[in-house]
Amino acid sequence: MSSDSLSGLLGRPVQMRTGGGAKAFLRKVWAVAAKDIRAELRAKEVASTMIVFGLLAVIIFGLAFDLRVPKSAMVVPGILWVIVLFAGILGLHRSFGAEIDRETLPGLLLAPVEPSAIYFGKLASNLLYLFLLEFCMLPLLLVMFDTNLYHPVILLGLFLGTLGYAEVGTFFAALTANTRARESMLPVLLLPVMVPVFMAGVSLTAGILDGRPVSGLTSWLVILAVFDVIFFVAAYWIVDLIWDGI
């Protein structure tokens, strides 16, 4: 430290914006998300793990079902959604687990920021990692199973399902962050809640691959959208309560 440069450090007034409403809230959401993404670009420990696991799982499923299943389109919807759920857990538990392991969470909680802003920042980075996973998985599914999933309705369903998964997963990751067995607690809590998303996602994908009319599948899209809205609102309200006094 330098004595000379200390003088004047406290003499200059430091201006802070107070209040600021939604704009300030969104600025902090962005700051948390950008910090996580920047750290991930350096450390490469979350998204890369998810993507490698996802791609390996596609290959393993491809080899496993190649010999026995008469039509690969029959199993692809299930494979897609199972891999997204399982690979996603790898990243979700790190979103807060890394803050706990490196003892940086108190630094976040010391700042004048609503816990929900931290939650939504983490949600944004988790969402990005899950979309990257899917972006890498779809071409491999096409190659391994000869099944084209690039249909607008499938992609919309995948977007809505992934959003709901990231919402609930980030919430449970926050809830279990301080528990000793968070790696095992997270899937135990998360997967049962994800059953509606899984069912809707698989049914929607299978319906499109089977050539059924889109009009008959909109109920699955509605289920996914309603799930997203409910958990978006619930997380916003509950996260502030569960983090009180951490």
Add this chain to the structure above:
Amino acid sequence: MASGNGSTGEPIVRVEKVAQRYGRKVVLRSVSLEVKAGEVAALLGANGAGKTTLLRILSGLDAPERGQVWLGNVPLTNAGHEIRRYVGLVSHRPLVYESLNGLENLHFFAQMYDLVEPEARIEAVLTAMDLWHRRYDPVRTYSRGMIQRLAIGRAILHDPPVLLLDEPDTGLDQESVAVLTDLIAQLREGGRAVLVTTHNWDRAERWADKIFYLADGSIEDGAEALRQR
């Protein structure tokens, strides 16, 4: 002991009969203390005496089981997150991100504290902490002393009126400790209230206007403890 000339009459930190326990272990029984603006108070005590617990309560990271903490005229309990602008904490842990560099760390915290045009402030803090020349290096490449200096920089970045320093001299070389002493003196001059924990009696005497001694979960007379040392 240091002579405080930035001190004003009203206590800015007031702790009233705070008690805390973890499970069945009582850490704080009934702790009361006050620190005025422009005053430096040292908190001494053996390992496990409850110094860190008290600082966590004062920073709002933990809620006390009983008692009340006031920052100015505002009770900390249920004060909302905005009160955290008024406190800076140097913890046992640096609370900075190893994969980011020093500049990115302070930029991130400047955003979290809503600093207006933070670049000049960040440069001033990094320069004062002698880290400006290493600003683009990842924190994981810093020495322990450099990480501690960055932690101090993070705590003073938003220039809080209350500064809580939990063993801030940990990992610092003699030269850096001398500058830390200078910083604490300037914080006093600038009217900030500083509560610092340390195991080092000599430093406590040099830094502080008054000394609290924490033993068995209660505050004892620091001067008396000093005489019996």
